[in-house]
Amino acid sequence: MTITLKPTASETTIQNNGSDIFTVDSTGIAMASGKTIQNASGDVLLPVSNTPAFSAQLGSAQTLTNVTVTKALFNNELFDTDNAFDTSTNRFTVPSGKGGIYSISAHLRLATGVSNLNLAVMYLYKNNAIAKYGYNNHDANGRGAADSIALTTLLDLNAGDYLEIFAYIGGGSSGSGHQLNTAGHTIFCGHRLIT
Amino acid sequence: MSLYEKIIALYPELTTEDFCPLEGTIVLQDDSDGKGAFIREWNHPTLAKPTDEELA
Numbered sequence: 001m002t003i004t005l006k007p008t009a010s011e012t013t014i015q016n017n018g019s020d021i022f023t024v025d026s027t028g029i030a031m032a033s034g035k036t037i038q039n040a041s042g043d044v045l046l047p048v049s050n051t052p053a054f055s056a057q058l059g060s061a062q063t064l065t066n067v068t069v070t071k072a073l074f075n076n077e078l079f080d081t082d083n084a085f086d087t088s089t090n091r092f093t094v095p096s097g098k099g100g101i102y103s104i105s106a107h108l109r110l111a112t113g114v115s116n117l118n119l120a121v122m123y124l125y126k127n128n129a130i131a132k133y134g135y136n137n138h139d140a141n142g143r144g145a146a147d148s149i150a151l152t153t154l155l156d157l158n159a160g161d162y163l164e165i166f167a168y169i170g171g172g173s174s175g176s177g178h179q180l181n182t183a184g185h186t187i188f189c190g191h192r193l194i195t
Numbered sequence: 196m197s198l199y200e201k202i203i204a205l206y207p208e209l210t211t212e213d214f215c216p217l218e219g220t221i222v223l224q225d226d227s228d229g230k231g232a233f234i235r236e237w238n239h240p241t242l243a244k245p246t247d248e249e250l251a
Contacts, residue, residue, distance in 0.1 A: 062227075065197050067214035069235065071227040090227070121216055135217065166224070170211055 052082035052098050053191035056090075061111075062180040064169050069123065072108065072165045072180055074188045092190065093162040102157050104190035106165050110147040111181035119170035120178075122149040126163055131155060148185065154193070163190070198223055198232040201250050206242050213239065 004015040011025035020032035031037070037046040056074035064070050075087045085092045094102075108122050121135040134151040155163075165188050169178045180186045196204075202221075203209055213219045222236040237244035 065199065065225065065232065067199050067211050068197070068223040068225050068232050069216060070225040070232075073227055118211075119215060119217070123216075133216075137217075168216055170215055 048194050050191045050194060052080075052084045052095055053189075054080045054082075054085040054092055055187065055189035056080075056085055056087065057184060057188070058180055058182070058186035061182075064110075064167055064178050064180065067168070067170050069121075069166045069168045072167050072186065072188070074165065074186075078189075089164075090188075091162045091164050092188070094157045094159050096159045098192060099158040099161075100156070101193045102155050102190050103152070103193055104155055104163060105150075105152040106188045107150045107185060108148060108165070108167055108180055109182050109185035110149075110167075110169065110178050116171040117147060117169055117178055119168070120147050120149055121168040121170075122151055123166040123168070124151060124153065124163060125166055126155065126157075127161055128164075131163075198234070198250065202245060205245055205249055209239075209242070 002017050004018070006013040006015060011023050013023045014021045021035050022032055023030045031047060036044045038044055055078040057076045057078060059073060059075040062070075062073050071090055074085075074090045077085055077087050082095045082098065084095050084098075104124065106122060106124065108120075110117070110120055118138050119135060121133055123130050124132040132151060132153045132155075134149050136147055136149055157163075167180060199214065202223075209221075214221050214223060216222060220236075220238040220240065221234070223232050224235040225232040234244060
């Protein structure tokens with residue numbers, strides 16, 4: 001291995017066997033294309049990248065059945081850096097080699113006018129089991145029209161782990177008919193944190 | 196008729212509270228895959244889980 005310093009009037013480039021590694025100038029250090037700074041474990045520290053990252057939203061209104069935990073259909077993908085979100089299963093799966101701490105967020109908007117929505121729950125499933133959930137409990141007072149639930153959490157995920165969002169509505173017999181509604185308001189997104 | 200309605204027809208004594216995921220003992224789930232709802236959990240202390248024939 002031959003390390004070479006190639007200074008100019010304004011910058012110095014460090015090469016390995018004739019290939020640029022990085023350049024230092026008055027503004028800082030610029031890594032050459034494809035070059036990284038890694039820790040002892042081989043994790044890439046620079047350049048930073050909060051990926052995998054994904055964002056998907058409801059494609060069209062989805063009617064929910066009363067007292068039934070129902071998977072939300074996020075079949076409108078906005079971006080997906082690692083092709084890790086499957087719109088056919090509405091599932092995000094951690095790609096191989098991409099385990100770590102993930103920030104996951106979801107928001108559900110419930111719309112249309114049933115008169116007695118007493119309880120609305122959003123579940124974040126990890127590997128087909130409840131990982132986190134949030135809910136609005138209106139007790140016996142009910143809620144007639146729109147309602148919404150938001151959830152943000154950090155999860156330590158391994159390659160192959162998969163995440164899904166489920167919704168639940170509970171009310172009297174007329175609770176059926178509530179919908180997940182409005183694409184921009186019913187979303188599922190996340191990204192791996194830089195660690 | 197939804198799965199919930201079929202179960203209520205079999206066991207009229209059940210209420211929506213029994214299906215509440217926070218406090219109930221029965222969980223119905225629909226994976227939105229076209230196969231319909233199914234009983235994910237049945238932990239009711241006295242009532243037996245309905246058979247497929249009873250729910251058909």
